[in-house]
Amino acid sequence: MSPDILDETTEVWFGPQHVSAHGWAAKLTLVGDYVVECDPNAGYFHRSAEKCLEFRNFRQGSLIMERLCMLEAFLAEYPYIQAVEKIAELEVPERAKVMRTIMMEASRIHSLQFWWGQFSAELGLFAMLLWPWVDREFFLDTFEELSGSRHAVSYSTPGGVRYDFNDKVLRKLDIALERFEDRMPMMRDMLMGSPTFRARTEGIGQYTLKQGLKFGLSGPPIKACGLPMDLRKDAPDPNLAYDMIDWEVPVTESKEHPGESDAYDRMVQRFKEMETSVEIIRKLLPLVPEGPIIDSKARAKANRLPEGEAYGRVEGTRGISTLWLKTTDKAQTPYRAKIRGPCFNSYYSLKHLVPGAKFADFIVVFGSLDPYPGWWDR
């Protein structure tokens, strides 16, 4: 007589060597095919970014920030810049505001294309891995033309931006956008209409809006529940250009389970996010004014900051990323910098969202939250 597998639990480590687990690991306790306990482990990428920031001056700090999430580098570095600009009371030229916003949105599209490919691959749909990644290359070309680097762009700097737009950059950005607009709807319909994809994602990792908020989820995982919580609209930054144009925060409201979201809704939401980003870029491109790209006194002013505290926040691709900065008088480096990555909370929430799911669905719950290890390990 064979023993009943439901009589005992099995512990399985998902990662860190698993191909889907790029630098993280979760200990899953299984009964049969069902996960009863999930213990996400962090720390595999920990590089003590907060301590490092205490030893870098205010122009160098953003370089550490962008390395936390290379996929959304333009967005990841921004909370630091915003906090420094608040303490130093820097004025940002109009041209730099618009250019920053355009590049941040381009970075959002590129980051979501990466996630979309990777998520499809995690579900075993490998064709969808490479198609969006090919289109993503065109955005990377734009970044390379603009800053000389595909990922570590170091674009924003306190008081403005480092690199100016030129014809080549604009042409490359236009090619990337056109290619995206041309091919995305076709690929989206192919993926979302696929019965395999629907079967794997519908009803998986479902939570209510209230639960999501309590777990500290933000960005697309919350907007997929129907709440348009978006810092771009709710707390517009005077040094960005989101208030110069008309646009709507996209939300997804499921007909089957209103006020809740599952993996499928979050996928729908992220496609909407990409469309909104394209819309914002298209509307802002004609509005780029002439003028300087950086306040000429910014460099000197950011050298030594007065005593102060500031809280920089940005609506990143994955949710709200923030940086809390404390400076002492005339110091060249921060006294304390605290980074809040959106994925810190989405990775944590696996502890609550995974139990009850099948083992094979674990990666679907994980992937649908779009976590990036750099954001939680820092």
Place this chain on the structure above:
Amino acid sequence: MSEGAPISAATFGRQIVNKFPGVECIPKEDGILECIVPADKIRDVVGMIDEEIHDAFPESVFGVDLQEDKYELIYIFWSRTNRTQYHLRVSLEGSNPEVETVCDIFPGMEWHERETHEMFGIGFKGHPDLRLLLLPEELEGKFPLRKSFVTNRARLEEADRTPAKPNATEGGASD
């Protein structure tokens, strides 16, 4: 989830002070309500945020080392309806300061508290899981984000590693 009418930062600040007289609330610009909360009142104030603000979003909790065994804990909540950030500041003293956990009210704070514990040595009473989160085991109890944590070459000797050789002052010689 029912949408309530927005409560302004000043009104909510007054509500907190009326209910908990030890708390001090200062509405600031940029839609920030700063509350200075005594350590024993933090659960009450966080509980009130949870009850009164239906879309309270736990952003962060973190420590600041003010040196000479003084610490500050800052809790940050965001409400979209009220367009207000709630910054709750708690002052702590002593070499092993302790405060009550709020992670049963807002589960999203659990890991933030866990990280603050390993980095600053601030205890959270009633926290279900205070294992190390990001640090390797050899740094347990060393509290790296405290200002007293040494980060220079002296640590190499502590770890039984030879410090890197200084750069040669003159060229040409090799050993």
